[in-house]
Amino acid sequence: MNFRLLALSALLGLSSAASLAAPVTTVDFSDFSANTLRKAVKSVTEEGFTVSNDCANIKSGRKPLETCLMSDASGRGNKRNVFAYNVFNASTTTLAREDGHSFNFESIDLDEYLNLPSSVFSDYSIDFSFSYADGSHAKKTVQLDRRTGFQTFQLNERNLLNASWISSKSVYFDNLKTSNVPEPASLALTLLALGGLAYSRRNSKRA
Numbered sequence: 001m002n003f004r005l006l007a008l009s010a011l012l013g014l015s016s017a018a019s020l021a022a023p024v025t026t027v028d029f030s031d032f033s034a035n036t037l038r039k040a041v042k043s044v045t046e047e048g049f050t051v052s053n054d055c056a057n058i059k060s061g062r063k064p065l066e067t068c069l070m071s072d073a074s075g076r077g078n079k080r081n082v083f084a085y086n087v088f089n090a091s092t093t094t095l096a097r098e099d100g101h102s103f104n105f106e107s108i109d110l111d112e113y114l115n116l117p118s119s120v121f122s123d124y125s126i127d128f129s130f131s132y133a134d135g136s137h138a139k140k141t142v143q144l145d146r147r148t149g150f151q152t153f154q155l156n157e158r159n160l161l162n163a164s165w166i167s168s169k170s171v172y173f174d175n176l177k178t179s180n181v182p183e184p185a186s187l188a189l190t191l192l193a194l195g196g197l198a199y200s201r202r203n204s205k206r207a
Contacts, residue, residue, distance in 0.1 A: 111172040133181075
C-alpha cells in the first residue's frame, strides 16, 4: 500500500472540499446607520454585493432620478432589524457582485409595503429575472401571503451574473442570501483528489 500517495490524496480531498464548501453570505442592510434610515440612496454595497434600483426610469426635469432605495427598521436593541424597500412603484431592484463575478442566489425575505385587502394598494406578485454567466436568462414569480411579516423564498439560482425583481407596488426586502461559485481551480483540485483516492484504493487492493 502506498501510504504517501494515500495521505496526499486525502489531504487534497480535504483542501478541495473546504474550497468548494462555499459559505452563505447574507446582505441584511445592517450597514445602514440611524442617520441613513428613511433616506433615499442610489445603491447599497454590503458583503461584496451591490443592490441598486432604477427608479422606474422616472425623471426629475431632464435628469433621471438616481436615489430610490430606502431603509427602515423594526425592533430595538438586539432585536433591531434593518431592511430596504423601493421608493417608486414598478421599479426594478438589482443584485450583483461588486467585482462582477458570478454567484449563487439562495434565498430572499420579502414583505408587501402595504398589506391591504384592495389590490389597488398592494401587489402580492413579485417577478424575478435572472441573468446567468453562460448568457442565458430566466424568470420566476413568487406570491406573498397577504399577511404582515417577512416571508422567506428559496430561489436556489446558480451561476448568476445578476438578479432583479419588480412589483407594481413598493416591497420590503431583506436577508439576501448568496454563495460563491467554485472557481475552476477548485474544481480541478477536486478531480485530482478523487483521481488520487481511486488510484490509491486500486493499488491497496492489489497489494
